[in-house]
Structures are given as C-alpha cells and as structure tokens.
Amino acid sequence: NRTVTNIASGGVVTACVYTGAKQELAADAVVLVTSRNQDDAIWRELKARENEWAGNGIRSVKVIGDAEAPGPIAWATYAGHRFARELDEADIGDALPFRREVTALALD
Template structure:
C-alpha cells in the first residue's frame, strides 16, 4: 500500500500547478486563514477500541482495547511473552499483520474471529490460504467462530457463535473491528467555508476507494451536480425479431 501512496506523490510532484505541504497538520482556524475557495478534507479514519464491528453492534463491556493505530504508534500490550488476543471483525489483512508482528516480538498471540476462517475477505484476492499458513508458521493460535463478549482486567471472554458457550482467556486484547471517520475538522468548518469530506473521512473503506474518491472530487469540482440524477450513462439495447 505504501507504493500506492508513493506513486501518487510522484505523479503530483510533476504538476507545476500543484503545491504540496507534507507533514503540515492544520486546525480549523488555519484552514480558514489559508483563504482557499474550496476545501476537501481527506483526514482519514481511526480504528475503534470498543469491539464494535460487523458482528457486534454495541460496545463490548469493559473493552478499551489497543487498536492497529496504537500498535503502529509503538504502544504494546504489557511485556513480551504475555498473552495477547487479536480480535478480528474486519476480516481483511490488518488483524493478521498485527498478529504476526506481535508474535515476532515474543508475545503469545491468539487470533480470534467470528468468521469461518482467518481474513475471510482475502479469499477473493487468493491470499487467505497463504495468510493462515504464515500465521501458523510463526506460532499464532487461530480461533474461528468466536465473538468477543467481555473484557476484564488481564482477561477476556469469547463466545462460540454456534453454541453460545463462553470461555475466559488470559491476556490483553487488540481490537481490529471497524473504523470511525476523523471528521472533527469538518464539524468545525461546516457552514463557514465551502468544505467537502472525501475518502475515509466520509466513509472508511479500502485504499482503492480513497483513490477513487479523490479522483471523483477532481472530476466534479467545476461540474454542476444533479443529486437526483443517475451519475453515469446507461446503454439501452432493443431486441427486434
């Protein structure tokens, strides 16, 4: 995914009419002072820490877990050698990446998911078998068809999605479930200047969707949009005999 980012930056750098300010975080006041005629906010999204995801609609009691954002920022669950459950209700690649990283650092890692297999969405990209094999090779224990039901001090409870039976597991939790848009800037600017949310700031999705959203914003920038019309051309065929 870093290649996608690097490629986009490389293409933008070639444009003489585009200026980039990297690593320049701005607040609402600074954006207004900038004086732009229009603002697009692509501020991304953050992973939830309360267990809410595809299967669980309400926060899990006691759950204030670490998230992928925390792990990538350098935070860790207790000491290496301790037990960690990576709870995956995202079903893509992120949970397996986090589990493999923690296992390489010496943690005793268990990956639990409500799905029938690890990273089930990657079956569509022909990666699932390779991901599961790699996790087993680095010592990650895999527990499918289990849902996070509660988190306590130094322990968590997982429920079998078929039987409903719950069992306590020692250790801490890393929650890989759903993401929430970082839309605080949008709320602060809405109604004050022309502003639009795009990408994960509008609706968290995969990187391909974020690229599409940016391209769509540029295409529609000077166009008159009719929200009630179909935004694409339809080809109609008539069969005669």
C-alpha cells in the same frame, strides 16, 4: 485479495478470497489495523466558520472519503479522484457516471 483465517503462535494463515487457497506466513507478532471510524472533525470545524469563507475566496467545503464514511482505501482514493474530476462542475450526487461490473471466479 486475501483474508486472515487463523492467528496462532508463530504465524498466521491466509486464504484467497476467490479460490480459498491457503498460505501460511511466519510472524512473531500480528498487529490488526481494523478501525473504521468516521473522522470529519476538520469538516465540522470549517463548517462552523462558514461565515469566513467568502472573504477568503472559499465557495464550498465538501466532506469525502473516510471523513464521510469509512471504507477500503480504494473507496477513499476513488472519492478523491472523483472530487478532483468534478471540481467546479454541477454536483451529480450519488449518481455514478459508469456502470459497475461485479465479477466472480469459478473453479470449474
């Protein structure tokens, strides 16, 4: 749970998102992987062939994870896990079967 605070010749500086504690890391180069683009091309191609589904035993196709909306890897993992748990069950939409607790750390 760290964020990059500075990129300089020879390395980067990161900080803990909770405490602000800094850490210097030596590096010859930094490659930023920041793309957050939705890619639902496979879903759109399958949807265009919906008339073939029944003949191939397919009842539905659902778009989940980064194909639906880009986000952190944890969100995509959760979407896949939830889809597997709810397979062949009634669609509960955006309702979550749990309450999310948001925590914060204090320095006191």
